[in-house]
Amino acid sequence: MKKKVSPTLIYFFGSFGGFMFGYDIGIINGALPGIKTTWSVNPWLEGLITSGLFVGAMLGASLMASLADRFGRRRMIMWSAVVFAIGALGSGISSNTSFLVIARIILGVAVGGASALVPMYMGEISPAETRGKLSGLNQLMITVGMLSAYGVNYAFVHVFQGWRWMLGGAVVPAIVLLFGAFLLPESPRFLVRIGKKELARQVLQSLRSSEEAESEYQAIINAQHSDAGSFKDLFSKMALPSVIAGCGLTLLQQIQGANTIFYYSSQILAKVFGSEIGGVVSTVGIGVVFVLATIVTLLIVDKFKRRTLFMSGSIGMGISLLLVGLIYPSAQANYAWATWTVFFLICLYVIFYAYSWAAVTWIVVGELFPSHIRGLATGIASTVNWFGNILVALFxxxxxxxxxxxxxxxxxxxxxxxxxxxxxxxxxxxKGKSLEEIEMYLYDRSIGSVVGLMK
Known part of the structure; x- marks a missing residue:
C-alpha cells in the first residue's frame, strides 16, 4: 500500500455492499403495487418477480465468493458493483414482465455476491476483539439500505410508473461502491495465501497499531495456509462442522418470518390499516425501528456470546409471531386496539430479529470457516440463504x-x-476468538483432541 487510507473509510466502503443488498430487499416492497398497476400480475407472477432477485443471488453468492479465493475479495466486490448497476438499470427500463424478471436475476447475481463477499472481507480485516461490531456494519448498511428504499418508495408512490424510479435508483449506490472499492486494501489473509506477505503486513499496519499489526501478522504466517480448497474439502472432518453451522444459520435466518415482513409489509399493513398509503407509511416506521435496533446491536454485540444472542432472539421472535397470528383476525375486523397491537408486535419482532439473526448471522458466517475454504464455504452458506429467500418470496x-x-x-x-x-x-x-484460533479448534476437533462445542 503506497498511500495510507483512513480505517474508517475502509470499514465504511468494505461494508457498503450491504447497502445495495438492503436497498433491493426493501425496494420491491413498494414497487410491487405499481408493477401490478402497469401490467396484469397474478400471485404466482408477483412471487416470481420478487424471487427472481434471489435466483440470481444463489448463483452470485456461490460464483463470486468462490472466485474471491482465486482473484481476491476486493476485485470481486468491484465486479459486484458493476453487475449491480447493469441489473438496476435493466429493472428500471423493463418493457414487460419477462424483461423485468431477467433484469432482477442479473441484479441478484450482484446482490448475492455482495452478501457473501462483504462478511468474508469484513471478518478478515477486523480485529478479533471488535470483529462483531465492525463486521456488524454490514447489517447496519443493510438496514440503512432498506430504510432508504422505504423512503424512496414513499417519495414515488404517487408518481406515474414510479416503480421504475424505485428500481432504477439502485444504480446510485452501485456507482458509490465501485469508486469506493478503489480505496479498499486487499484482505491480509488472502495476500499471505498468495505469497504477498509484505503487502499483507502493510495492510495490517494501516488498520492496527504497530504492535497489534505485527502480532496478528505473525499469527497469520504461523497458521497453515494452503491453496484454495475444492468442493470435496467442504466434507472433510475439519470443515464439515463449520459448513453445517454456516448453512444452518443462513437458512434459518430467512425462514423465521423476517422476509415476509420486509418484502410484503406494505401489503400486510395495508390490510391492517385499511389503505395502501397506510401500509407504506407504517413500513417506513418499521424500517426506522430496524435501523435503530441495529445501531444498538453494534454497541453491545461484542459484550454477549453469539449463541446467547441467537437463542434469546428466537424466543422473542417466536412469541411475537405467535401473538400476531392470534390477534390479526381482530385487526382485520377493524378493532383499533388490534390494529395497533399487530403493528407494535411486528416492530417488537424486528427488534428481536435485529440484534440476533439479522446482525449476528453475517458476523458469524465471516468467522466460522477455515481459511482454505472460506470463500467457497461462505458462498455455499450464502447460496443456502438465498434459497430460503426464494421459498419465502415465491410462496x-x-x-x-x-x-x-x-x-x-x-x-x-x-x-x-x-x-x-x-x-x-x-x-x-x-466471540473473542481470532480466525486462527477458530481454525485450530476445528482442526483439534477433527483429530479428536477436543469434543463438543467451543464455548
Missing part, C-alpha cells in the same frame, strides 16, 4: 391467498423454536 403471496396470514405466522413461530435448538446444540461459539 408467500400464494399462501396468503390460500391459508391466511395467521396460519403463516404460526408456522414461522414454530420455525423459531428450531432456530433456538440449532443455536443451543449445533453452533460453536466464536
Amino acid at each position: 408467500f403471496p400464494v399462501l396468503l391467498e390460500t391459508v391466511g396470514l395467521s396460519i403463516i405466522f404460526f408456522g414461522f413461530a414454530a420455525i423459531c423454536v428450531i432456530g433456538f435448538l440449532f443455536a443451543k446444540y449445533l453452533l460453536y461459539e466464536t
Whole structure:
C-alpha cells in the first residue's frame, strides 16, 4: 500500500455492499403495487418477480465468493458493483414482465455476491476483539439500505410508473461502491495465501497499531495456509462442522418470518390499516425501528456470546409471531386496539430479529470457516440463504391467498423454536476468538483432541 487510507473509510466502503443488498430487499416492497398497476400480475407472477432477485443471488453468492479465493475479495466486490448497476438499470427500463424478471436475476447475481463477499472481507480485516461490531456494519448498511428504499418508495408512490424510479435508483449506490472499492486494501489473509506477505503486513499496519499489526501478522504466517480448497474439502472432518453451522444459520435466518415482513409489509399493513398509503407509511416506521435496533446491536454485540444472542432472539421472535397470528383476525375486523397491537408486535419482532439473526448471522458466517475454504464455504452458506429467500418470496403471496396470514405466522413461530435448538446444540461459539484460533479448534476437533462445542 503506497498511500495510507483512513480505517474508517475502509470499514465504511468494505461494508457498503450491504447497502445495495438492503436497498433491493426493501425496494420491491413498494414497487410491487405499481408493477401490478402497469401490467396484469397474478400471485404466482408477483412471487416470481420478487424471487427472481434471489435466483440470481444463489448463483452470485456461490460464483463470486468462490472466485474471491482465486482473484481476491476486493476485485470481486468491484465486479459486484458493476453487475449491480447493469441489473438496476435493466429493472428500471423493463418493457414487460419477462424483461423485468431477467433484469432482477442479473441484479441478484450482484446482490448475492455482495452478501457473501462483504462478511468474508469484513471478518478478515477486523480485529478479533471488535470483529462483531465492525463486521456488524454490514447489517447496519443493510438496514440503512432498506430504510432508504422505504423512503424512496414513499417519495414515488404517487408518481406515474414510479416503480421504475424505485428500481432504477439502485444504480446510485452501485456507482458509490465501485469508486469506493478503489480505496479498499486487499484482505491480509488472502495476500499471505498468495505469497504477498509484505503487502499483507502493510495492510495490517494501516488498520492496527504497530504492535497489534505485527502480532496478528505473525499469527497469520504461523497458521497453515494452503491453496484454495475444492468442493470435496467442504466434507472433510475439519470443515464439515463449520459448513453445517454456516448453512444452518443462513437458512434459518430467512425462514423465521423476517422476509415476509420486509418484502410484503406494505401489503400486510395495508390490510391492517385499511389503505395502501397506510401500509407504506407504517413500513417506513418499521424500517426506522430496524435501523435503530441495529445501531444498538453494534454497541453491545461484542459484550454477549453469539449463541446467547441467537437463542434469546428466537424466543422473542417466536412469541411475537405467535401473538400476531392470534390477534390479526381482530385487526382485520377493524378493532383499533388490534390494529395497533399487530403493528407494535411486528416492530417488537424486528427488534428481536435485529440484534440476533439479522446482525449476528453475517458476523458469524465471516468467522466460522477455515481459511482454505472460506470463500467457497461462505458462498455455499450464502447460496443456502438465498434459497430460503426464494421459498419465502415465491410462496408467500400464494399462501396468503390460500391459508391466511395467521396460519403463516404460526408456522414461522414454530420455525423459531428450531432456530433456538440449532443455536443451543449445533453452533460453536466464536466471540473473542481470532480466525486462527477458530481454525485450530476445528482442526483439534477433527483429530479428536477436543469434543463438543467451543464455548
